[in-house]
Amino acid sequence: MYNVSTQQFTGPLDLLLQLVEKKNLEITEISLAQVTQDYMNYVGDQTVVRPEELADFLVIASTLLLIKSRSLLPTLELETEEQEEILDLENRLQLYKVYKKQGTKMYELWSKHFYLFTRPSWKDTEVKFSPPKNLSLSSLSKSFKKILESFKEEIPLEEKKINRIVTLKQRIRELVQKLTQGKDYSLEELVPDKNKRVELVLTFLAVLYLVKENIIKIKQKKNFGSIWISN
């Protein structure tokens, strides 16, 4: 006999299904008749069936007994209602089998822990004053003192001289002064420090401005040749 010491089934249909499957049988009237005796043994054992569930087990038991008696007495005439009861039990057992199997499949999914997290909803969160236990006047002043101390440790940055740059306005003034004396200059001659790109750009800009204002004239005899500037 298929041995179950503690309750390893979830109800009468589960017990019945386990008994049928233990014998490698399909769910048919014949197989149900074959496991009826085993089923009865379990139902009679109070350590297996909980008293509060006994009624559920007995309902199934009565149908099983009906099936069993018909298998023993083939001549037994059954009423339509009894016929239906037998068919109904078969169908129910089939259906139960389906969901029991799907239940274990769902459990497999469950055990994979592919949990889908969601953000915590902000909707019902209320602002609640909950000061930390270690907050006090002295702790506040202490931590502020710490902050002040940290400033002292700061290493002063090395100072660096920044070169004075002549403004465009100044350069224009210088050029006007030079050029009004009547002499012609090449652009290069007007740049005080030729190594500094900034100086060249500044001078060029100043020249352009003065040309635009019609204060000076410029000439270039050939491409890339010197630019001559005159009053």
Add this chain to the structure above:
Amino acid sequence: MDIKLTIESLLFAAGEPLSVKRLSKIIDVKEEKAKEILEELKEEFQNQNRGIRLINNNEEWLMVTAPESASFIQKLKKEVIEGDLSPASQETLAIIAYREPITRAKINEIRGVDSSYILHQLLLRGLIERSIHTEKYKAYLYKVSFKLLQHLGINNIRELSQYEEFSKKNK
């Protein structure tokens, strides 16, 4: 207004399930349109291998993280995913999942045993929900919750194996 962009933002901001009805009211579009966009978004998240996904339980939609990152998010949140499922809860859950909405009487019939205690436990754990039967006012109808979908890592109850077949069996 870009409807898709807005719906995505709303779902992100909500952090709780939003119904199609509510969404379409907020952004003032037809429910069918909102539904269509929700399906589009769901496909996009799935197909573009994004870190977020959309799951739905009938008309309710929820934005969640991708199942692949579950273990890392668990580390981040230190969230304990509690307790195992007993065989009785497994089969009861399966019956509800494949047959929802379903009454307790029907569940009892399929299991052949009273399921009140198990239903109570599943309700307490938030794995199922119940609502009052609109025709028989004394009965409750049971269905799965978002928490169950989240726990199983599926987008929709229809993703359960052989759903179409088993949801109709012997109905």
